[in-house]
Ligand SMILES: NC(=O)c1ccc[n+]([C@@H]2O[C@H](COP(=O)([O-])OP(=O)(O)OC[C@H]3O[C@@H](n4cnc5c(N)ncnc54)[C@H](O)[C@@H]3O)[C@@H](O)[C@H]2O)c1
């Protein structure tokens with residue numbers, strides 16, 4: 001299997017480094033002139049087995065392409081380059097819901113590239129950890145059982161352990177929705193509301209994740225796995241997470257670099273629209289959408305959440 005990673009941000013670069021322990025990997029980036037150390041992943045020197053290129057037609061010759069672009073950029077990228085990508089095995093690593101189309105990466109791929117085999121690679125994993133070779137476990141979701149096993153074999157290493165799933169919808173929703181809840185958790189901690197409040201927001205946030213995912217066709221057990229609960233735990237508990245740090249900045253009223261990829265901000269807005277269409281009540285996601293757009297103060301948002309009508313768990 002020949003492998004190219006499309007998208008030379010922190011995660012694409014980390015995946016290329018990890019997979020280079022198995023053989024040659026091509027890493028394509030639109031700005032690929034930074035040499036052997038990507039400023040998005042400082043302190044990591046690319047091994048010789050990684051070829052960096054800005055030539056997309058050449059990079060897309062591989063049969064398996066890992067898409068490591070932000071979710072809000074993926075739809076246009078796929079549409080622009082469908083002629084190069086269709087018919088390939090396309091593995092999305094993006095953790096978000098497209099705000100314009102209200103859909104996850106797998107449907108974006110299937111729409112733009114109907115002849116492609118679609119897979120999703122997701123789960124608790126910071127780029128820096130993967131690039132350092134720290135032990136990591138991920139979910140590889142694909143509905144084609146033969147292709148799924150082949151991908152699992154090809155993308156696993158002694159320190160990167162992939163579990164298979166056929167629930168593509170559940171796997172990608174877990175990864176997208178946990179980013180929204182991580183912003184909420186960061187906000188709680190940034191505002192000094194304490195660890196008990198964080199535990200409450202994570203747990204009630206998980207209830208929102210499973211409720212919406214079930215309405216969209218996901219299996220509950222997928223949400224309880226690495227791609228859902230596992231990634232939720234990681235992202236809500238670590239300052240390595242950009243989503244958590246973004247929330248922390250909101251909660252503490254401090255500045256945040258707007259060029260940082262924070263998937264949960266746009267995804268919260270997408271989730272709020274999806275929930276309205278489905279008649280689902282997702283108060284934490286709605287709160288994150290409002291906070292991220294500066295429409296509500298942290299104090300008012302928390303007061304609103306705490307004073308909703310009392311209910312059964
Ligand atoms: N960083 C992590 O730890 C991590 C872990 C797992 C999953 N992810 C997911 O991977 C995805 C990418 O995140 P990241 O951390 O690599 O982000 P990043 O901000 O480090 O990099 C994003 C990359 O996408 C490129 N890009 C943006 N728009 C583009 C376009 N239109 N065409 C081509 N390239 C474009 C940028 O140039 C940049 O290199 C996100 O969905 C994220 O949730 C990230």
Ligand SMILES: O=P(O)(O)OC[C@H](O)CO
Nearest residue numbers: 123124125126241242243
């Ligand atoms: O830095 P974040 O918040 O985008 O999180 C990175 C990964 O998704 C963690 O699994």
